[in-house]
Amino acid sequence: MAHSASSTLAAAEARQSAQRPESAFQHAMRRFMRQKLAVVGLVIVLFLMVIGFGAPILAPSDYRTANLMDANKFPSAEFPLGTDAIGHDFLSRVMYGTRTSLLVGFASVGVACLVGIPLGMLAGLRGGWTDFVVMRLVEVMTAFPGLLFAIFLMTVLGAGVGNIIIVIGLTSWLTLARLMRAQLLTLREQDYIAAARSMGASDWSIAVRHLLPNAVAPVIVAITLAIPTAIFAEAGLSYIGVGINEPTPSLGKMVADSAQYIRVYWHLGLFPTLAIALIMLGFSFVGDGLRDALDPRQT
């Protein structure tokens, strides 16, 4: 009897569960997976993350290892992507270069988030003078051409992975701040916020428990799209010689170095260029897919 009662209860729960509307995450995933390009982008990104962050295990040699007597070799069974002008295995260099690009992409967008999101929230929540000051700061920063400002900062701070992360982060927080502010300005007028306020919730509590979760979808999209931009900025800065120091591999610097060799050693330009293109494409597809999945209003 008891057994029968419990099975009936379980069956009822199962039915209820089947009828329960899918979560926001499930909904977004379903929408995301419906887009072929987004899935291709995700596969590319995952693949690049595996070969980039797995480089210390997967790469044939360390990025610093060079045998001068093997310099300038074309792709072969021994060196699948050939070697560079001082005998580095080029496959290893491209793998480590991908790691550098991903690291710079993620970390610099992290810096941008740390600066942009709190400032945007502050402006959106507080309004008044706070909003005025933050927005004037955003406008002043917008007046500087991003790349030139980044070159200036890199020249002052000096080249290096740490500095390039800071510099790209500090020049790319504006979009996130503006987006977050705009989201909060809209959301804070919603009834549920007024209800929370009438129940005595603090600004902090309202921001963290009610506003942030509702504003996060477009921000995630912006972050995803900011990553390839940051990666391309690193490649550009390294290309002009103010990015990352040797021997740390940078895809942008590899492309720049190849310019003097490319008429003979085509592989030195082709493979890092392909890697940059793949990274850009992968993240752009994923970003577009996430936008469609998370923020249908913008679609």
Added chain:
Amino acid sequence: MKDRQYLPDLVKTMRPQDRSFFTALLSRRTALKLGAAGLAGSTFLGYSSATARQSADAVMQNGELPEDAAPLEEQVLRFASDGTTAKAFDFYETVYERAGISTVFSVPLVRLNKNFEIIPGTASEWSSNEEGTIWTFKLKEGLMWSDDTPVTAADFVRTFQYSADPEHAWDFTWFWDGNILNYTEALAGEVPLEEIGVRQGANEYEVIFETVDPAPYLPAKLLYSAPLSAKALDTHGPLYNANPETCVTCGPFKLEEFSRDQQVVLTRNEKYTGDLQIPIQKIINKFAAPSTHFTMYEAGETDYMDNPAPAEIQIIQGDPEMSEQMYQGVGDFGCFYFFFDVNTSPFDDLKVRQAFSHVLDREAMQQQIWGPSGIPAPSFLAPGFPGSNTEELAGIQNFDPETAKQLLAEAGYPDGEGFPDLVLQVRGGGSPIEDATCQAYASMLAEHLNINVEIQTLDRQAFYAAMNAKPTEILFGWVSYGQDYFDPSNMLGVWLSGGRHPWSNEEYDRLVTEATSLVGDDEARLAMFQDAERILVEDVPAVFAYFATPIQMAKPYLVGPALEPDANGIQAIHWPGWELASTVLEEIYISADAPTGRQ
């Protein structure tokens, strides 16, 4: 042309036991050493340059072109240069921001022929007092500026005063600083410009130079003495030669066009009254990024280029026709080297510096990186430069990783343990060969000594400011130095205490200072310089990497003695190249084989 031999090729043809470039260059070095001794002798007391001088091997005789030359209107020379910093044409306006071709509107007191011998320029002869501190240069008479005023001592005096004027802020004052009497004080604004040691002699065709110390090398140093017109400078102000309207010249060329982002065009000065017979009637210098120079040359847009990139050299060497157009010169005998701040740990330890000197595999670099563009440098003075002693010094900074490891262990860093990570600082705008050399050396330090080296490229101006700061701000760096005048005092003077680098050695200072001023004993003088260089190499304030042997390309129709072997068998356009401090322009012409209408 077909049996032309390049320096590395000479090495390859030798027996294994002799296969060192030092041996290969011995005959050339010895010959040049003798030439250098002759040069040094030519500067000594009471010597009159007119007595036994060499001269240009001019191709024009009595104004007539050689029989195989193209007609006058086709005597046009075209080349490309990076014009991003082109600002002026006169040495005493700016040294580092000159256009690709400069020193064409006046002739220095002395010139250099293709055997690196000093020959008369605007001065017909010169002599000094007993001590070698007062030098009198007699100017050729009858030479006129294009504004119909004569070239006199006043032009030289005004030019040197202008260079010392703090308001002018000339970028090469160090060259005369501490050398010409009162020059340092004038730069500091402590004495009037009129009191520097450059003045008119007994008449307006006599210039007198007074030096702080005996200066037997002064005539060689006055290769940099092409004057400005005193009248034009006072009338039109600085940079008057950068404008065709105000250009005043006493040389064979005048400024026709200076389009700052496009090109410079020089045409013949109809009022030229000098004695240089130059076949070329027009020079077109096109401004373009260096990476495009080879393409322009291939496309027939230029007649000459230098310093092709490594891959371009491979293309050239793989093409029978183009390889015939390739020449390998010695440039300015430039030495490229890694330097240390010897006053700061870990490089204050000689054993560490010695260890670093033994892991540079010059042979591998020669084979894989430098190719024909450089030869190994075991010391500072390049083969062929006076006082060069590469053969004797070759064993001091040799490639010997085992000894390097042992020395590093003795210094307290067994297998590199505890050794700090380093940053190798290099100047921006270096050639691909320089970049590859630095990267390869960093790799060798990691491989043999387990030392991590990061390479940081600095903006050129920031690099030099950091290197020259007192105390220096660069712990470990990469730079080069090439001659300004053909005397060991020039190159070795760089390493004197208080000079370019923080290294200091009393015995070295004594030898170089005494030899620099030594008058009357060439052999003893060179021996002192060689002893000094040995100290320099043994104390390792720097690891010397390579001597540049720049590659030049000249179209087959560009012919003349300038491109034929010199007295030492070297076949290339010699430093200082396409300017009137050199005899190149008298020794080259366009043959009738050139395509017409190249303009």
